[in-house]
Amino acid sequence: GAGVSQSPSNKVTEKGKDVELRCDPISGHTALYWYRQSLGQGLEFLIYFQGNSAPDKSGLPSDRFSAERTGGSVSTLTIQRTQQEDSAVYLCASSFNMGGAGETQYFGPGTRLLVL
Amino acid sequence: DAKTTQPNSMESNEEEPVHLPCNHSTISGTDYIHWYRQLPSQGPEYVIHGLTSNVNNRMASLAIAEDRKSSTLILHRATLRDAAVYYCILRPTGANSKLTFGKGITLSVRP
Numbered sequence: 001g002a003g004v005s006q007s008p009s010n011k012v013t014e015k016g017k018d019v020e021l022r023c024d025p026i027s028g029h030t031a032l033y034w035y036r037q038s039l040g041q042g043l044e045f046l047i048y049f050q051g052n053s054a055p056d057k058s059g060l061p062s063d064r065f066s067a068e069r070t071g072g073s074v075s076t077l078t079i080q081r082t083q084q085e086d087s088a089v090y091l092c093a094s095s096f097n098m099g100g101a102g103e104t105q106y107f108g109p110g111t112r113l114l115v116l
Numbered sequence: 117d118a119k120t121t122q123p124n125s126m127e128s129n130e131e132e133p134v135h136l137p138c139n140h141s142t143i144s145g146t147d148y149i150h151w152y153r154q155l156p157s158q159g160p161e162y163v164i165h166g167l168t169s170n171v172n173n174r175m176a177s178l179a180i181a182e183d184r185k186s187s188t189l190i191l192h193r194a195t196l197r198d199a200a201v202y203y204c205i206l207r208p209t210g211a212n213s214k215l216t217f218g219k220g221i222t223l224s225v226r227p
Contacts, residue, residue, distance in 0.1 A: 033215075035215075043203075101207040104165075
């Protein structure tokens with residue numbers, strides 16, 4: 001069956017450029033999460049969506065990071081004026097309902113971002 | 117949030133059982149215990165979760181101590197494909213239960 005998909009798989013960009021990362025969650029999943037994984041910081045939470053709303057943006061590291069979700073489905077994570085420390089794997093996950101403590105999160109393969 | 121403590125690494129032989137420990141002495145009564153694993157170059161994948169009782173599924177078993185201050189993930193017969201980083205995670209009850217990952221335990225499987 002179709003799982004969580006992310007695009008692009010890999011992205012190389014120059015410092016100062018903007019990038020957009022896309023996540024297609026499993027159909028029918030209402031909760032969507034963005035995480036990132038870097039060598040120095042491990043796996044860290046960025047933002048959570050319930051439907052199209054983002055009630056928890058507490059993990060976004062700076063105002064250069066933003067995300068939106070449309071139609072309760074696809075989500076886009078945008079990083080403006082990229083910096084070298086933004087280099088990481090950006091992971092998206094979705095879960096069926098409200099993302100409660102007993103629910104499973106299904107992860108995509110990630111987008112590997114390298115900022116030169 | 118309550119934290120978990122795991123050894124950094126563990127080695128196992130193929131086709132033998134593996135017991136991966138996790139300590140969570142500050143767990144609250146409504147925290148679920150989740151295990152995820154991450155194979156090389158892949159996103160994390162769900163393994164198993166429980167609240168109070170031991171749990172079994174097709175991938176593994178989860179043994180939870182009676183006082184819930186520790187748990188053990190059991191892989192009954194390790195395969196080479198089980199080599200991964202295993203994360204023990206506590207998830208508090210409530211909506212938006214984001215996953216807070218620690219360093220996990222790196223499992224190596226010898227053929």
